[in-house]
Amino acid sequence: MQNRTYKLLDSKLETGHVAPAQFFDGIDTSLLGLVRFTGSRPPEVLTPLQTIADAVSAARKALAMSRPSAAVTPLAAGLHAVRALRANLPSVLSADARYEIDLRLAHKERQFQDALVIASAIRLDALGDDGIVVPGQQLNVSVYAAVNSTEESRLESVTLAGFAGAPPTACAGALVAGKNVTCKANLMIPPHTRLSTPYWTPRSDAARYDFDPDVPFGLPFRPSPFVATFHLTIRGERVDVERSVQFRYSNVIAGEKRSELQVVPPFNVRVDPDIAVFPAADLPPEAELPAEAGSHEHPTHVASAFRWKDIRVTVGNNQKGTSDATVTLSAPAGWQIEPASAPLHFGREDEETTVTFKVRPPAGAHPAEFVLKGVATAGGTQSDLGYEVVEYPHIHRRHVLEKAETRAKVMDVKITPGLHVGYIMGVGDRVPEAIEQLGAAVRLIDPDTLASGDLSQLDDIVVGVRAYERRPDLRANNQRLLQYAENGGTVIVQYQRNEFNEAQYGPYPAKTTSDRVTDEKAPIEVLVPDNPVFTTPNRIGAESWQSWVQERGTYFLGQKDPRYVDLVRSQDPFPYNAGPKTGALVEARTGKGRWIYVGLGLWRQLPAGVDGAYRLMANLLSSGKR
Template identity: 30%
Template sequence: MRKRTYPKLFSLLAVFVLAVGLVLPLSPQTAHADRGVVDLWKAIKPLTTIASAMNTGAHPDDEHSAMLAYLALGLGVDTSSIIANRGEGGQNEIGSELNQALGIIRTRELEEASKVTHVKLGILSEDMDDPIYDFGFSKSPDETLSKWGEEVVYERLIRKIREHRPDVLIPAFLDVPSTHGHHRAINVITVRAFEDAADPAVFPQHREQGLSPWQVKKLYVPATEKDYDVRVPVGEYDEIYGASYLQLGEESRFMHKSQGMGRHYDEGPSYSYYKLEKAAAGAEGPDFFAGIAYTFKDLADEVRKTPGGGKLAADLDRLQKDADEVIAAYPHFARVAEKVHRMLADVLQTKAAVQASSLGADAKRDLLHRLAVKEEQLNKASAESLSLVAKVKPESGELVAGQKTRVTVSAYNGGTVTWDQVTLGLNVPAGWSARPLGETRIRQLGYNQWARAEYEVTVPADAAYFHPYRPPAVTADVEVTAFGATSVTRAVPADPVAVLPGFALAASPSATVWNTLKPEEAIPVKVTVKNYHPGKADAQIALDLPPGWAAEPKSAPLTFAAKGETKSAAFTVKPSAGVKPGSYAITAVARGNGKESRHGAQLIRYPHIGTTYFVQSAAVTVQAFDLKVPEGLKVGYVSSGFDNIDQYLQQVGVDVTLLGAKDIESGDLSQYDTIVLGIRAYGFRPELTASNARLLKYVEDGGNLVVQYHKPEDNWKPELAPYPITIGTPLIQWRVTDENSKVTMLAPDHPIFQTPNTITDADWDHWVQDRSAYNPAQWGDEYVELIKNGDPGEKEFTGTFLTAKYGKGTYTYSSLVWYREIPALVPGAIRIFVNMVSLGQ
């Protein structure tokens, strides 16, 4: 096949923001220098094409950002990004949130990243604890699809394809052994979906949801410079935006801050490469859209060939003329607004003509879908060209069930066109009520004028709590009539309107160990309560305990003077006699104002994603097992910010001090029996490399240094260890992903397996999400290899857990994923870790 570089149709930018139905949300955003004429161009460029494309990936940050920026911003193509899971199983480089809370952060980052590249976002994972979750690294697409539920994930992907109806489909990865199993799985089902999305026998229930089969025209897969069919010039520099598409793509990648994404690229030629994998009949051309209708003129030519299609073809030709006139009017706002509204009226007339035509059902559906996309884009273009600022402001975004509040909807006219009419509507969930407190329709609104409407909103007594993956609960629709046509702009609040527990509870600790060797010890539980009621409130706080357990006091009264006030109650919990090893739950309960609450509301707030909440059960997980901890054990912990193991060591009776830069550079290290470096610490604590000689001298003088896993890019050098340790590459090949894989202790009599806790094979049971990551490939003969372990059917690693005497002390390097096992309260992992940090005594 002939190789071809993409033609530069227009060296300009376009935007398509995430739409709900036929209405585009206009989110409040920080003002930037690229507003005004730049935003106007972004809004009108998509009117020039009716083509569409979809990129599929597994995790937030998998999207091909530069290519998406080129398609959506540069060509104006209706572009979508479909991601499988929410990244719950990853690490967090900006905070301590993990698991579901991390999934919330990564979802918001993905949403903000999609705004930058102006693509429609779809996520296959629909809920908390969804079957399509990020369960950690996988080496196999079969394992991934088995855990996700192949039927579940495939149905949802087919549904997204039938909803978005892309002309071109592009999986982000190949199905090759060197690639993450999640990535491979998405490739497998995306390639299969090329045919199946068009097959009415595949998921026929979609018909009941109003979705019809859809035949994608072309399927492309990632390629290399040496073997490709399409070369996308992502390095092209756009004069209006002042950046290349590669740089614009990286702007979106910088939004993935919890993963440390985003790079700075210099200007200059750069390309992304793709190879044609499959094509429908008649669409075999040499680039993404060759052989596919790209403009309204192309669509008109196709329709003109159908019986009775002449009139519709003329309508489509008129839309092509409208789009050309909109572009020609740029950058004059009033002229663009007039042309946009004329085109909007013509789109609505064409939709009616299609409905009334004798075209076949499939042809009608295709035309109506493309016209609906244009209507969405024209709504956005109207808002930009009219300089409409639409806002919705609640008195408070934090509500409780049964509460009444007021919400103001406003529209500001910043342009020279006088609007004939403005209607300010408020949207609330089913069961809620929104009563206007005055006029909602205003006749004529001129330059520098505001229109406002106030609503009284009532939240029902049985309203569901806030869910971060649901659409906004409260939005506003601002309808503006100008030049004989009415556009609709949807506004969302700056922060979400969230129904929260009236008394939001946080139990501390959220997870703890109860040592069965010390049955006389009690479990301290602190319950912090925040009042979200809109005024004074009284509550009785108690603990829901396992049978036979007791709490002192049985309950505690709390009185709140105002909303937002926070108070706490302390309890001492005594387990019943003869508690057996196992997992137990303690749940905090608040009763007051006629209701009972058992939930907390974790506030998640970062500058790049704004505010959101994680409503979850206010429970304490108690893991009961036997654990020996040496008296007076003193540990210095060097955190990279990626784990909280130090907190769990403190819970089990270890004296832990977090070490700062000055402690490492010049402090008295000899006061610590053990110093522990958190995962990837050399990469995020620069003082460690500079002070490494001090750390090795600490070991040589009798100290115990424990180093957790690193990647090569974490400033790791083999010589940082007293005897060289080289981390294996490629990293994908040097990890064990099966948490149930067999572990053999190679040195069972070593103190790490004997003192103070005797470690048996049972201590390797019930681990979670992987065994090890980034294992060493080479190490000095001085090290004792403590275990061997590998995924089933693969070679076992013997460098996962290494320890050596150095001078009078001990140096231990471990690639076991302690940062997941310890917070999960895995008994064996805690026992081994305590033994490891006890070597210094």
């Protein structure tokens, strides 16, 4: 747990603005302390408060000396006293005093009711026969009430909220040990029920969130609308208890699990990739390029911009039984989409179908960002949303809604054609997909290939973030990468942590550090402007460092052999990380090839669609064409 420091700004206590050792020092939090709001301590308030406090003390004593059911009588007496006081607060009290006292008594009333249910050993449940529901779906709900004590209690009725349909009938009866009171109802999820998703959304302009105003602030999730209220009588007192309607299922690791009802769209529509990049160079197709295209002697011949890109739309059926639909990929006017649409047939719930659309922007399109949206249509109803499931054995299932969209960026970026790039995945990132978007062919390097495969067929080998931490085969066969570079290849190593320092994994001695630049707008100084990394095939200017997200980079190369050359320098604009930082982009010549360390956060910028990051990556990769 992290320590927190709080500063006292104001206080009604006579403390001289000196913060107490504990938050509640000097504040009477007892029931009798509520009389402070009255000013005159009238007996009409003081006496009932003492009665309530005595009931709490008696319940605690009974619980300590006997079993939980022994606390039922004093708890029922305390609940009765709380309700009597709330109903008869003296009219002479000010409106503010009545509000303050009644607010706290309402909490006590709820607490007494909950304690009575626990002390009486009453189990209440409301279960649906499906946990993933769509608006308009029928749902069977069963409610259960059971008791494991001899205390006098009775279920009077059950109220179900959030549904359309008839409530359960005859849901009442005395609660007797060993015998359940069970009721069933066939209900409907209302057609316009809100879909399940967090009630907070990330802001695009800051690392903060916007909150839906209709949810009480501070709750972890929006309360479920599907609620069963059990109306009980315990020792003559009315007790109302709410239970969210849940779905019960089994998990191979956690055993029985439960979740609230998750409301989903009729079809779960997802689009891949998240971003599609269309370089804007107006050149003939790659097949028409001259044979020497992309060579260092002819650097102006680069890959064509307007190749068709594949966009995959996956549609999952959330409805019961069979379903037919049509899927389309909508795009701005002038864009070419093939096919225009595709029919879908689902034989059951949870079945999925993926359709691949080929996409091309209009000729002469200028650099800009566009939106491509996947849409499933059935019976006049459209679904253009998908969702991500968040669930682990130790937590409840939750859904996060996502728009079925991909960002299509016509981008001013060029890359040498025909590149073949090997990628050594580390902890997992989306850089291979970004490289493919540039037009290069990417091959993930597995342990067998790294150990004994023919690496000479590759123009570049890119090492993923923290790969030296996660890939023992990389540590064992690192000499293969160094030999590949000496033979003329280009090795691009993204940021690594301490595991990189356990041996000499670079061509010359070097160690990574915890140095970083955390301001994504921090100025970048290019130290070797004529290096091909900044000139070929893209000119890296000031605009290439704009619109970065979250940070410039991290885990820069620190102590290093002088044969490493720093290409950039940067500095955070605030004093807590003062001083210029190098090691963010470092090049070393080795044999006929190059070894490059990239502490700049390209792994974060590329999935975010940052133009300058794509241009920089294109230049890094283009240098590997031999």
